[in-house]
Amino acid sequence: MPELPEVETVRRGLNKMIIGQKITAIDILYDKIIVGDVDTFKEQLIDATIAYVGRRAKYLLFNFDNGLTMISHLRMEGKYQVRSKISDFDKHVHIIFHLSNGEYLGYRDVRKFGRMQLVDTNDVTKVKSIALLGPEPLTPEFTYQSLLEGLKSTRKTVKATLLDQHVVSGLGNIYADEVLWLAKVHPEQPANELTTQQVKDLHNGINEDIKKAIDAGGTTIRSYVDATGHSGEFQFQLNVYGRQGKPCKRCETIIEKIKVAGRGTHFCPHCQVLQS
DNA sequence: GTGTATGTTACCCC
DNA sequence: TGGGGTAACATACA
Numbered sequence: 001m002p003e004l005p006e007v008e009t010v011r012r013g014l015n016k017m018i019i020g021q022k023i024t025a026i027d028i029l030y031d032k033i034i035v036g037d038v039d040t041f042k043e044q045l046i047d048a049t050i051a052y053v054g055r056r057a058k059y060l061l062f063n064f065d066n067g068l069t070m071i072s073h074l075r076m077e078g079k080y081q082v083r084s085k086i087s088d089f090d091k092h093v094h095i096i097f098h099l100s101n102g103e104y105l106g107y108r109d110v111r112k113f114g115r116m117q118l119v120d121t122n123d124v125t126k127v128k129s130i131a132l133l134g135p136e137p138l139t140p141e142f143t144y145q146s147l148l149e150g151l152k153s154t155r156k157t158v159k160a161t162l163l164d165q166h167v168v169s170g171l172g173n174i175y176a177d178e179v180l181w182l183a184k185v186h187p188e189q190p191a192n193e194l195t196t197q198q199v200k201d202l203h204n205g206i207n208e209d210i211k212k213a214i215d216a217g218g219t220t221i222r223s224y225v226d227a228t229g230h231s232g233e234f235q236f237q238l239n240v241y242g243r244q245g246k247p248c249k250r251c252e253t254i255i256e257k258i259k260v261a262g263r264g265t266h267f268c269p270h271c272q273v274l275q276s
Numbered sequence: 277g278t279g280t281a282t283g284t285t286a287c288c289c290c
Numbered sequence: 291t292g293g294g295g296t297a298a299c300a301t302a303c304a
Contacts, residue, residue: 002283032299058283076282077301092301111300113283129284156293165284173282221282262296264281 002074004136004170005213006232007058010080013227014053014060017082022049022100027086030094033109035117044068044118045097057133057169061124069121071130072107078114080227081106133169137210142168144203151191151199158194158202159187160261168206174221174241175213177266179205181240186274187260187267193275212237240266 002010023045028034034041048068054061062070072078083089083104086096095107095116107114119127134150135141150167151158161167162176171179180187183201185194194202218232221242239249244257244266253270 073283075284075299109300110302111282113299113301115284154293160294163283261294 002058002076002078002218003172003175004058005175005210005216006218007055007060007074007170008214009218009232010074010227011053011055011060013230014062014080017227018050018099018105019052020049021103021105022047023097024100025098027096027098028094029096030112033094033107033112033114033116035115041116041118045070049100056124056130057136057165058172059130063121067121068118069124071117071119071124071127073115073129074109075111075113075115077111078107078109081108082227133165134167136169137171137206142203142207144200147203147206148199151194151202153192155190155192157188157260158185158191159263159265161191162202163261163263170210171206173263173265174238175206175209176263177241178209178239180272181266181268182209184271186272187258187265188274240268242266 026042026045028038028042031038045064048064048066050062051065052063054063058073060072062072064070081089081093083106084102086104089096089106089108092110093106093108094112097105099105117127124130135146147168151161154161159176159180162171162179163173177187179202182205183198185198185202216232216237217230220231240255243255246255247253248255248268248271251268251270253268255266256269257264257266259265
């Protein structure tokens with residue numbers, strides 16, 4: 001599913017394909033994707049030109065030359081596609097942007113969970129969902145100290161805390177399991193009980209894993225492809241996610257799968273021991 | 277038909 | 291109150 005590395009890969013693909021294109025028309029086939037008034041959304045984007053696609057955590061930021069930004073979250077299965085004919089889109093494409101070069105940018109979302117919201121570019125950081133995000137990996141703001149403070153402030157399980165976008169943003173279920181394995185931390189360990197060394201290992205592991213995943217173009221587990229239609233390659237480097245029943249790559253103990261914070265959670269019962 | 281999958285928000289409850 | 295748990299969103303697939 002799209003977590004930070006997948007969204008970053010989509011962003012890069014979009015920037016190669018649609019920069020400088022003007023929106024000439026928009027077809028909205030499923031209203032609930034759009035946050036706010038659908039007609040206003042259309043009116044404000046017609047004749048606007050796409051200047052640059054940015055990103056904050058898992059949010060794509062389509063910046064237009066008229067001072068507006070479209071905040072787009074892919075949630076579980078959202079994806080963007082560029083096609084030369086509308087008939088090239090299937091029934092799961094709910095929003096179609098007509099571009100000035102004659103091509104079409106489609107938003108496909110089987111589950112319809114994704115959302116798009118149009119705001120003034122100057123106000124993007126004031127939008128609640130963006131404003132409350134914690135620092136993201138690979139930025140100067142994501143420090144050992146910031147992670148330590150986020151973990152120390154709660155008795156929630158460390159896994160739930162890593163998934164909490166206010167502590168560190170951009171991680172989802174796959175990378176949360178991966179970094180816990182890297183740092184040898186049990187997913188159900190209360191966040192405020194981690195040792196200094198474990199927090200350091202988590203901080204390093206998050207940065208390194210996210211960087212490797214971006215370099216690999218993200219992880220394709222179920223359906224993820226980037227804006228150019230390519231799969232990611234990081235699934236071949238996963239250490240625990242989806243490996244239940246298989247031997248741990250460090251110690252050969254069989255990887256287990258349990259439920260933590262309502263999510264499927266994979267860990268090595270030998271490397272990742274619950275400490276009391 | 278049933279259970280499971282994932283991200284985020286809403287909401288109930290102790 | 292904070293926070294834990296879970297439903298809801300909508301669909302595909304084993």
